[in-house]
Amino acid sequence: MSLFVPMNLTCPECTEVFTSEAVGSVNADRRADLRDEILAGRFQIMRCSACAHEFRLEPDFNYLDVGRSQWIAALPARALRDHLEIAAEKQAVFDLSYGSQAPAAAQSVGQGLQQRLVFGWPALREKLVLAENGLDDVIWEVAKLDLLRSLPEAPLGEGVELRLMGVSGDLLDLAWIRAESEEHLNDFQVERGLYDGILAAPAPWAAVQALLGASMFVDIQKLFMGTGEDAA
Ligand SMILES: [Zn+2]
Incomplete structure (x- = not known):
């Protein structure tokens, strides 16, 4: 429920x-x-009862979509630095709810679920867009790394992320976004071949693919965070 x-x-x-x-x-x-509200960027927008100002709560909830095989722990963007610790916590939550420590009926549901951890609305929305379009998120994160090699001016930094916004035919709609404010710094498109090429021939990317898929936090952000323990 x-x-x-x-x-x-x-x-x-x-x-x-x-x-x-x-x-x-x-x-x-x-x-x-x-789910529609999350995709539309409207979910958890609150309106002040006094001045009618609208502001959005940061995500802090579990998302379940059995039909699309998605279980996602969504947390505030600012919690990204603690991703190692949080991934362990959320893995325990999943195990109790749908994993090895859950009742048999729940386990049978859990077997089909992809477990993911995201930080901030743009990251959550991206996971829904990927599932909607039948794209594998590990391959997609690898594709981002490939793309970054050809984008010397990329504004990647703490709190600034590259996200898939949608798919338009043979083009992928991307944006550089500030995770916390959701401000778009730059919107652009790349050919879908970027993704399809890696999907067809992933071998050169095997090591980074394994690293990205090693926990429920499947996001290139973690490659730029060090261990997550020594970040000041
Ligand atoms: Zn107000």
Whole structure:
């Protein structure tokens, strides 16, 4: 089931404190509308009861879509630095819910689920776009690395991410986005062949592919974070 909990929020514009419903979990099989809202970039946008200012809560919930084989732990963008620790925590959550420590019926559901961990709305949305278009996320992250080699001016840095926004025929719609504010720094397209080429001949990428797929946090961001323990 999808779960919402009342939460006291403070308006960043006028500091009014009001109560609204923050999401605790999303079941996209039963609530397709919530998945639609995530794709539309509208999910968890709150409106201040005093001044009508709109602001978005950071994601902090589990997302389940059995139909598309997705289980995703979504966390705030700023939590990225703690990805190693959080991946271990979320793996334990999954194991209890659908994995080795879950009841048999839940385990049978869990066997078909791809487990993922994301930080920030753009990263979550990208996982939904990939599934929607039948694209493998590990191969896609490898394709990003390949693309970065030919983009010397890439603004990649902490909090700035390259995300797939959609697929338009033979073109992939990409954007450089600030993860926390969701501000787009640059939107552009590349040919889908970037992805298809790696899918067809992944051998040269085997090592980095294994690294990216080694945990539920499948994202090139982790390659630029060091171990996650010594970052200042
Ligand atoms: Zn307000």
